[in-house]
Amino acid sequence: MTDYFVHANGLCETDRVGPRTRIWAFAHVLPGAQIGADCNVCDGVFIENDVVLGDRVTIKSGVQLWDGVRLGDDVFVGPNVTFANDKFPRSRAYQDRVPETFVEIGASLGANCTILPGLRIGRHAMIGAGSVVTSDVPAFAIVAGNPARITAYVDAAGHAMPPPRSVEPPPPGETAVVIPGVTLSLLHSAEDVRGTLSVAEVGPVIPFEVKRFFAVYDVPSKSVRGERAHRACEQFLVCIRGSVSLVVDNGHQRAEVVLDRPTVGVHVRNMIWSVLYRHTADAVVLNFSSQHYDRADYIRDYDEFLRLVMTTTAQ
Amino acid sequence: MTDYFVHANGLCETDRVGPRTRIWAFAHVLPGAQIGADCNVCDGVFIENDVVLGDRVTIKSGVQLWDGVRLGDDVFVGPNVTFANDKFPRSRAYQDRVPETFVEIGASLGANCTILPGLRIGRHAMIGAGSVVTSDVPAFAIVAGNPARITAYVDAAGHAMPPPRSVEPPPPGETAVVIPGVTLSLLHSAEDVRGTLSVAEVGPVIPFEVKRFFAVYDVPSKSVRGERAHRACEQFLVCIRGSVSLVVDNGHQRAEVVLDRPTVGVHVRNMIWSVLYRHTADAVVLNFSSQHYDRADYIRDYDEFLRLVMTTTAQ
Amino acid sequence: MTDYFVHANGLCETDRVGPRTRIWAFAHVLPGAQIGADCNVCDGVFIENDVVLGDRVTIKSGVQLWDGVRLGDDVFVGPNVTFANDKFPRSRAYQDRVPETFVEIGASLGANCTILPGLRIGRHAMIGAGSVVTSDVPAFAIVAGNPARITAYVDAAGHAMPPPRSVEPPPPGETAVVIPGVTLSLLHSAEDVRGTLSVAEVGPVIPFEVKRFFAVYDVPSKSVRGERAHRACEQFLVCIRGSVSLVVDNGHQRAEVVLDRPTVGVHVRNMIWSVLYRHTADAVVLNFSSQHYDRADYIRDYDEFLRLVMTTTAQ
Amino acid sequence: MTDYFVHANGLCETDRVGPRTRIWAFAHVLPGAQIGADCNVCDGVFIENDVVLGDRVTIKSGVQLWDGVRLGDDVFVGPNVTFANDKFPRSRAYQDRVPETFVEIGASLGANCTILPGLRIGRHAMIGAGSVVTSDVPAFAIVAGNPARITAYVDAAGHAMPPPRSVEPPPPGETAVVIPGVTLSLLHSAEDVRGTLSVAEVGPVIPFEVKRFFAVYDVPSKSVRGERAHRACEQFLVCIRGSVSLVVDNGHQRAEVVLDRPTVGVHVRNMIWSVLYRHTADAVVLNFSSQHYDRADYIRDYDEFLRLVMTTTAQ
């Protein structure tokens, strides 16, 4: 525990600090804090007692980590990033229990952003500089603004993805592969004086027997719906009104497509992690499922999904 | 053929006139016309040669029936109603073939309305006074305006129907009968911060295996879509956006319901005549069918539908 | 009863015809009809039995007057004007009682207009050519379109009024006379970052003690609201949102002003006939009254209003 | 003057009737009327005194031609078409001077339409059945509705034109010929984060020195703007916002194109008759001219234009 560095003008009152970690001038770490290896705690940082940092964490200047903050491995905290740990602060009115804030593995908090108390920032998420984060941020999401909204997703490696493709549907009767496990098909459509019709026959187009149907609508602007995978259930999605972005991930590849017309259907197999977001105000997304509702079929944690993919692939 | 009446100031040059028919002053009937029994041809009416009238037809004053007009039994033609038989008239430019105009049994043409050439006015339809009719009018429809649009439907007996009921869905898990063969059910719905969800499970809610799905949208204002019955195919309808009126008819009873929320589904059995109209601009109607597409399954003629119902019922 | 004229090719079966009336070729009047003096019944007109015409009435060609039509003195009926006397006509389905249609003194029905059954067209009203009249028309109103809507008003003598003036409010603290009995005043207003304020002090601006307040809103497009006079009650009107036209009439003069801003108030004394119309969709009109509600204070018939004005003036 | 036909039940009090004209039963022509050759005056038509008809005119039943109506050669008047000759009719209030209504050569008035007083219906115009015509109708225009609006144009021979083409601009640097004398070119355009730019260089794209520029906007819905030709002035048109239909006519050919994007310019040479109509509410049309304004350069009468074209071509 002696192979870490504290600047002559820094104060480090804990000794639970990992090797090769550096603590710089005017930084102040209280006795209860716990800091991993290879961390960089810049000038002027303040770290309270009930704080845990993983390995390879960077904390830039002007940051305070209050009681309740937990940072995973490889987290980046930009300059002047501000955490809060009281939702309704009043001077000298102390909380019974301080809410915990989790920043998960590989996430980055951009310069001068503000993180409200009790939130969870998902793995590899990227918080834009100057954002004010008021709700949980899903894994891989990029958020910006005040209040912060999801603007894009990063890929499985945490890098910026190319801009989403507007759907390029395949010729009638064929399907186009987005990533293995996800295919697009063109619905037959007809337009006449009585309006427009989009048709999907079960069999040729929807490749399973439909057991359940649901429609999603009135999604609040820029909210996220349905971040999950299914163990067994397959889905067929049509965006019948407005537009929506679909991110799909098979554990190896990620891609994003914009569904913006009622004549395109997407078949999503089981064991595909999928996210719907960027719903326009008028978006209506139809979902046909190959299974009746079964809570146990849902995987809602990305890490669990990854483990399952690895297991399956390994076999 | 002698028991009909012609006023002293009337001119009747045909003798194909049914018994008890009366032809009044300043009316003029050309030699080729054919008129049924118990008709009333009022003052100043002009009837050309290639014209056929059924029985019990009333023609009020100021009307001309040009070559090509065919009126079924019990038709009422109001005062100054105007037929045209040339779509693009130019003086002394004669057509090779005059288009035929059919006014079917029991229809009424309101005062001073205008009927463009070559149209078919369905049985028991009711044309509002002063309307300009520019397209076919389905059976039982009430139309008004310039150009004329469907504003309502009459019932199977040709009487005004009560105003359509906005849907009063049954309690969850139950169904409500609109008329025998047509039932409403409440879709399970949930609302949370991520938007709203309406769900229909195949089995409990959609009472057949889904073979085909289609969505109808961008219906021109006040157009009609899907006036027909199916021999075998059952349907399950949901109006997921906007609102639409559904008229259903089992050959004995008619009813009209307004579908204006995404949480109500309607199950329409086979051998039910159904009409969708009054689509709002944003209306999207989903249709789940129990059969793959089969042209032979459609009945598009109401009279044929009635005959089939009678046959079936008689057995 | 012999000093009227019937053309050699006309048929007149009644002798209740006033002096100097002329009935032209191919016209046909049934025995029960009653026609005033100095009328002109043009070629091809048909008049049924239960019909009454006042004096100096003109009926142009192509018109039929069916049972139930009553025309006041000085009425003009343009060519091919069409009356109907059955709201839901079916051939040979007769009504127990034919609805009456009243066209009051001095009204004019423009060429080829259509009048639905059972309506009352007020005195000096003017129906635009080609209109389809589906509801009662107030006295002095000009209507047009299909369906017909009020587009303007004529003056007390039945002539076209100048286009309504947009309100030209007087300087602060003064009032402007619209016609005797009706004055405009400017409300004090102030605008700051917190919004805009319009103020009326009782005393300086509202010249009576307020006993009753009401607001009128959600007026269907081009409907008319509040055609009436009050025996004793005074009113102060403000159009707080949108715009509305106010026609005022003291029995001698008529004027029309457009109220289109929330900073103008109109004081309308008792014994002023007033009409509000041309409400924009968002119009909200505030009304302060000097009396509690009293049904007996309302005069809703313009002729009665005129009689009362004359009586009062005579004294 | 004896070789025309009057039915035994018709009344014809004039003898100024052209050869081969037929006048049918219950029709009534007053002594002052003047009727050309080869006309057809159907049953029940009424023609007053101050009326002039050209040759080959057809008047269907139920029509009255009042004092002031003038019909050119080859005019077609459909059944129950209604003319009016008093803008503000009151019974027995006679006008000093009756307004004249002109229906020019080859025009057709559809069944039951209404023509307000004092209007001019241009040559080969086509009035839709049931229309209410409240303003002048340009030559070749097709109008419909209440009030009637221009919906399309017929071609130089009076036939229906194919639907207007949406502009198919040529490749950059080339021009496409619409009809001889009218060419389209693609404006260079660029789009970047600072907005979009459309550029036209004088010389390569605008093929004349610009002497005058004007912009036209806020055109009332479906109005017509600029029905005319220029003797010498050339024009270059760009529709920078919204869309508009351009009809061009060189005296031999007519064509119609829809200008609906700011990257297309149209070069219209001198001696081309052009019409702009179907402006969307937001349409802004830019016009670059090769001449300063000169009233004498405008040809506003289509017949004069045709004469000039013929003269020029003949040389």
Add this chain to the structure above:
Amino acid sequence: MTDYFVHANGLCETDRVGPRTRIWAFAHVLPGAQIGADCNVCDGVFIENDVVLGDRVTIKSGVQLWDGVRLGDDVFVGPNVTFANDKFPRSRAYQDRVPETFVEIGASLGANCTILPGLRIGRHAMIGAGSVVTSDVPAFAIVAGNPARITAYVDAAGHAMPPPRSVEPPPPGETAVVIPGVTLSLLHSAEDVRGTLSVAEVGPVIPFEVKRFFAVYDVPSKSVRGERAHRACEQFLVCIRGSVSLVVDNGHQRAEVVLDRPTVGVHVRNMIWSVLYRHTADAVVLNFSSQHYDRADYIRDYDEFLRLVMTTTAQ
């Protein structure tokens, strides 16, 4: 003045520091500053000379208090909160007079918010994390966003209030008490084809003689209007269009109701502190007053209001 604490790595150059106050590492207080008792000045805080702090103030890390900042008792200043004291800063361009910023008793400034120069933050106000405050904040208000807008109010004790109730009007003829001194009543309303009418009779509904009327409209989004009490004047409020939130406070209780329909009136007695905010864009609020305008009748300072309530209650 010796019983306060300064960390070994802190710099405190003033001795005007109250008992039990603690000043932590890397904090720096200049000689002119004045700090109350029981304060907590965290790591890295900088306090200039012309600064005054009350008792029990908390200043979290990363905060600077510049000349001109005055903080009342019990104020909470979150981490990285940033004050500015120059509206138009230029390097080395000094102001003649630094603007003062007042944060009143019990207010809380959330993490990383920015306070522009010269503002007043009212007592118990709550500034959301990350907000940018560009205008004065009323007492009890909760603000958020960039720029900061009022989103809610806290109650008299500074706690979050329950969400405002949408108005639950009492049965006709009765009144409902919101808090003592404030009652709701249902206006009589009627709806017919001519629109909707809401009526309030003076006497039964408006419980005082109306001396003054005003309407408020065009309120900028989320602005506040009329934060005040009246010594003697009573008010009757109706929100005739849109919706607005009304906070009422009698010195003992606070409540908030949403006025969102034109059929509800609120009677606010004298000596009630009231706030109108959350005006929708189309909101129009009518105000009937029992007094003519009198500047002296207004209480615009909440503390003065409280003192007056206490005095009155005590008597």
Add this chain to the structure above:
Amino acid sequence: MTDYFVHANGLCETDRVGPRTRIWAFAHVLPGAQIGADCNVCDGVFIENDVVLGDRVTIKSGVQLWDGVRLGDDVFVGPNVTFANDKFPRSRAYQDRVPETFVEIGASLGANCTILPGLRIGRHAMIGAGSVVTSDVPAFAIVAGNPARITAYVDAAGHAMPPPRSVEPPPPGETAVVIPGVTLSLLHSAEDVRGTLSVAEVGPVIPFEVKRFFAVYDVPSKSVRGERAHRACEQFLVCIRGSVSLVVDNGHQRAEVVLDRPTVGVHVRNMIWSVLYRHTADAVVLNFSSQHYDRADYIRDYDEFLRLVMTTTAQ
């Protein structure tokens, strides 16, 4: 290099510091940094190695200047202003090359604003407190918000300009001088039933031969278009739809006018710096140029423009 001041609690590891510069407590300057004369580096500031500051720069507390930051003379950096130098930061993922951020002479960065990496803030620009700056800021611009948008411009001396004048066009036929080199003229306009026309004759109104025309539209909200001067080319601008602000600067005077009507043209001579901004969503700006496109004619750098003006004026 010895006449600068470092506080006893400050750390300054470079000696490239100009005379009279002061470095305060808890500030830390790394060895590679270079600081001009008369600077003020407040408490707690951190300055990395690859940083250059001009003279008379102020850095308030809580600021870090990372590698790549370059600040011109007279720059003001407010408290807690946050720079970032990595667009996509990940902990311990270092960039090959750090992006440079330039803040030009005289610019001010308001309290707590955030500056994204790699941007250029133009001379005398003013960044509002709390802003998040995501793109380059032109010289003289005032920006605010998250993300920051241009809200106004300062004048040539860096002071706030008076609010822009809405255009007060001169009488017809005259021109009004905005600043020397920029004149307004009224276009002739006419309004009739066929729409509105705005006309500019070349010669009387556009004072040069037109060689090039372009239209700008679909400008993203609050973007800036065309910040530049021309050496030789003259321009004539018309805002035909919507509105836009035009800032003009002849090197001695600046002025801003709002172009908000299609009947006003602005003549901008050569050697005038001009900026168009505040485009409304529907804005369309027409530009007539006296020259064909020539890249060499554009001056896009304001400093170069100033030099050229000075040279020219001096001659």
